[in-house]
Amino acid sequence: MSTQTAAAAVPDTGARAPASAASALVRRRPRRTGWRTRLELVLLLGPALVLFVGFVLVPIGIAGYYSLYQWNGFGPLSFIGLHNYTDALTGPVFRAAIGHNVLIAVLSVVVQLPISVGLALLLNRKLRGQSVLRAVVFAPYVLSEAVTAVAWLLILQPGGAVDGVLAGLGLGGLVRQWLADPSIVLYTLFVVITWKYIGFGIILLLAGLQAIPSELREAAAIDGCSPWQTTRHVVLPLLGPTIRIWVFLSVIGSLQLFDVVWIMTAGGPANASTTMATYLVDHGFKRYEFGYGSAVAVVLFVVCFAFALLYQRFALRRDTEGALTGAVS
Amino acid sequence: MTRRTGVLVAYFAAGLVVAVTVAPLLYVIIGGFRTTGQLNTDPTGLPHPWVWQNYAAILSSPSFWGFLGNSALIAVIATVLAVGLGSMVAFALARYTFRGREAFYTLFTLGLLFPLGVASLPLYLWLRQLHMLENPLGVAIPEAAFSLPVTVVVLRPFMRAIPTEIEDAALLDGTGRLGFFWRVLLPLCKPALATVAILAFVVSWNAYLLPLLVFNESANFTLPLGVATFQSQYSQDTARVLAFTALSMVPALGFFAVAERQIIGGLTGAVKG
Numbered sequence: 001m002s003t004q005t006a007a008a009a010v011p012d013t014g015a016r017a018p019a020s021a022a023s024a025l026v027r028r029r030p031r032r033t034g035w036r037t038r039l040e041l042v043l044l045l046g047p048a049l050v051l052f053v054g055f056v057l058v059p060i061g062i063a064g065y066y067s068l069y070q071w072n073g074f075g076p077l078s079f080i081g082l083h084n085y086t087d088a089l090t091g092p093v094f095r096a097a098i099g100h101n102v103l104i105a106v107l108s109v110v111v112q113l114p115i116s117v118g119l120a121l122l123l124n125r126k127l128r129g130q131s132v133l134r135a136v137v138f139a140p141y142v143l144s145e146a147v148t149a150v151a152w153l154l155i156l157q158p159g160g161a162v163d164g165v166l167a168g169l170g171l172g173g174l175v176r177q178w179l180a181d182p183s184i185v186l187y188t189l190f191v192v193i194t195w196k197y198i199g200f201g202i203i204l205l206l207a208g209l210q211a212i213p214s215e216l217r218e219a220a221a222i223d224g225c226s227p228w229q230t231t232r233h234v235v236l237p238l239l240g241p242t243i244r245i246w247v248f249l250s251v252i253g254s255l256q257l258f259d260v261v262w263i264m265t266a267g268g269p270a271n272a273s274t275t276m277a278t279y280l281v282d283h284g285f286k287r288y289e290f291g292y293g294s295a296v297a298v299v300l301f302v303v304c305f306a307f308a309l310l311y312q313r314f315a316l317r318r319d320t321e322g323a324l325t326g327a328v329s
Numbered sequence: 330m331t332r333r334t335g336v337l338v339a340y341f342a343a344g345l346v347v348a349v350t351v352a353p354l355l356y357v358i359i360g361g362f363r364t365t366g367q368l369n370t371d372p373t374g375l376p377h378p379w380v381w382q383n384y385a386a387i388l389s390s391p392s393f394w395g396f397l398g399n400s401a402l403i404a405v406i407a408t409v410l411a412v413g414l415g416s417m418v419a420f421a422l423a424r425y426t427f428r429g430r431e432a433f434y435t436l437f438t439l440g441l442l443f444p445l446g447v448a449s450l451p452l453y454l455w456l457r458q459l460h461m462l463e464n465p466l467g468v469a470i471p472e473a474a475f476s477l478p479v480t481v482v483v484l485r486p487f488m489r490a491i492p493t494e495i496e497d498a499a500l501l502d503g504t505g506r507l508g509f510f511w512r513v514l515l516p517l518c519k520p521a522l523a524t525v526a527i528l529a530f531v532v533s534w535n536a537y538l539l540p541l542l543v544f545n546e547s548a549n550f551t552l553p554l555g556v557a558t559f560q561s562q563y564s565q566d567t568a569r570v571l572a573f574t575a576l577s578m579v580p581a582l583g584f585f586a587v588a589e590r591q592i593i594g595g596l597t598g599a600v601k602g
Contacts, residue, residue, distance in 0.1 A: 037425065040507060044421035045433065048414035048477055055452070055474035056440050063451035073454075122342045125335075129343075135589050136347050139354070142585045142592065144535035146553030147577050150560045151357045154567055154574070161356050164372030199350065200596070207597050256446045259537040263557050277446060277538075284450045285542060293450050301447045308442050 060301070067295035072288045084295035094296065097267075097274040098303075100186055104275075105254035107190050109247055112198055117243070120205035121231060134206070137199040145196070145259030152192045153179070153264050179265055182272035189261055189273055196260075197253070201246055208242030209235070244315050251311070255304050276300045354578070361572030368567050383572035393576065395548060396555035400580075403469045403540075403551060404533040410473035411529040412522060415480030420510050422481065423488035424496065434485070440478035445471065446538050453542040467543045468551070472536060476529040483528075487521040488514060524595035527588070531596075534581065552577050 067084055069077040088094045123133065140148065155161045156178040163175045178188045212235060220230040258277035261267060267274035267282060274282075280300060284293015360368060361383050362376040387393050422434050445452075452471050453462075461467035491514060499509040515522070537553040544550055547558065556577045560570050585592055 037427070037506075041421055041425060041427060043507075044417040044425075048418045051410070051414060051470065051474045052437065052440065052477055055455075055471045056443055056448070056477075059448050059451035059455045059471075060443060062455050063448070066451070066454065073457075119342060119346060122339045123346075125339060127336075127339055127343060133343050133347065134593065135585075136350055138589075138593055139582060139585060140350060141596075142531070142581050143578055144537065144553045144556075144581065146535075146537045146557050147574055147581075150556050150570065150574050151353060151578075153560065154360070154571055155353055155356060157567070159369065159372060160567075161353075161360075161372050168373065195349070195353065202346075203593055204597050252444070256444055258446055259553075262537075263560070280450060281538070281542075285453065290450075290454060294454075297447060297450050301443070304444065304447060305442055 063294045063297045063301070065294075066291050067298050069291040071291040073290045074288075077291070080291070084292045085299065087292065088296050088299060093271050093274060094276070094279055096271060097276050097279045100273060101255050101257060101275050103186060104190055104193070104257060105251045107187075108193075108250045108254050111190075112194055112201060112250065113243070113247065115194075116198055116201035116205055116246070117236075117239070120202050120209055121235070123202070124206055124209040134203060138203050139199065140196045141200040143196070146263060148192065148196050149260045149263035152195075152260075156188065180269055182269050185265055185269065185273045189264060192260055192264070193257070197250070201250075204246055205239065205242055208239050212238045248308075248311055248316065251307060252304060255307065256300070276303070357571050357578070358575045360568060361575045363568050365566050365568045368571075380568070383569050384576065386569070387573050387576055392547070392555065393573070396550050396552045397580065399465065399549060400534060400551040400553075403465050403472070404530050406465065406469035407472040407476065407533040408526050408529040410470065411476035411480050412526050414473070415477050415525065416484055416515065416518070416522065417510075418477070419481050419484035419488050420514065423485045424506075424514075434481070437478050437481045440475065441482065443475070445475040445532075445536070448475075449538045449542055452539065456543060462543055463546055463549055464543075465549070468536070468540050469533070471539060472533045473529070476525075476532060479528055480525040483525050484518065484521055487518055491517055523591055527592055527595045531592075552580070 066077075068079060068081060070080050070084070071077045123130075127133065158177065158180075162178065163172075166172055166174050176184055179185055216234055216238070217230050220234045221227075225233070256277055257275045258281070261273055261275050262278050262281065265273045267278040276296070277300065280293055280296045283289045284296060356373070359376060362379050362381070363374075364380050367374065367377065367380075418433075418437065422430055448471075456462055456467045456471070459467075461470075495513060495517075496506075496509055499513050500506070504512065535553060536551070537557070540551045540554050544554060547555075550558065556574060559573045563569050563573075
């Protein structure tokens, strides 16, 4: 404890001072610092605790409470038990929404991850303009989802830039109703999400690659490994922790997907791109079904929480020693 | 595959990635210099002639600057609160010993599992009870609260790593522990403080869902809300919306251009630890 070390240090340096004064200091100090320390701790922790409890924990408690009631936000609350939950979980639209979130999560891991790893491996060498490249690739990540969504909405509109480019390449037959065709709208949204987030993945993986000592590759090469063998058996395993964190962030992000979908399609056409979060806002907020919306919020929260804990337990455990927060710290 | 072809493939891949990244941005920026008529006849052409009205109209409209000001105000309040209070917590949890310290830490780290998006609807109901709707603080304070966990998690190990000798020296010189925190520790933690400040600022600047629920009057809108609303208002006038979108990108991209190293380092570092 540092208060003790501080008190213990006093006699050392104050050796020339009268011994009685020094010992008096040591004797009196613990009680005073104990009181003072407590006050300091209240000052340091109090405000943040109020903020955290008041605006993070209380709302979550509120969601749990309202989820048991039918409430339009103004009239009286009527208790209906778990009815909101069974309603949501048996409703076809919400079930479909969960399916859409899962599809986006799976696509992210299956499509974005190999592309990011491949590009990071390719770019992890001395290239001219490496720093410019990193900045450019990262730029979409800095833009807000709202701006990204509006930009792509305009690019993808019928007769817009994408259609123009395809026609110019003689591929006019490929033109589709990118956002209005229920069978492809999710894939269109996935492309937009990929454009926005892939740079972050590449930069993260590049940072992971640069943390691998070059001696290891050299040793593998001396032992007769081909470049492919070195990559497969030396580099990729060492990149494991970075990849596992990327997967975590990507899946959690996919489960909470809202901004881009809400602005580009609002969950349409005909609920073909509804996600859990757009469903939550559509019902809980737009239609004033606050009790029902709260139940959906709790479900969404439980899904994310369960994934985080399971992933932590089974995938991240070897990277971080059991800390709940390993995923982010 | 020789080394040389490897490098060529790498340059080709790099060029492709840059092209795919930049093309949509260029389309938005250049499209803003065209008219909707030009865009309709040839969606991918260059401006002919260059039109300045779209940009000029937006830059001279008070609403764009209003959105910008609201976003900046909220992001600054959220960042100051998150970094200020978060660093105090991190200090207490890093350099004091007291019962329940680890429980406190776990409580804050639990917050990492509660994303702001998920909590938005209950937050809206709560803010309504507190009469904080249509109030910048109604967005800034929750954003700060949700940024606290990351701030504490990033700062605590950093503050722990500062040698006790420095603290002892400061205490001997007659500074209290709070004085040590303010005058010695915080200046030593500048790089980590920059990281968490950037994180909190970017999260707030880009937030869409919470402001969407809290603000109903367009005078209070933040930039992300403003862009989305402008798009639905002028959906027939593509060129104008492109110009508005391009201008909305400017602050984020400008900030990024100035502080690119810290932002990339901060965002990837906060994730990787």
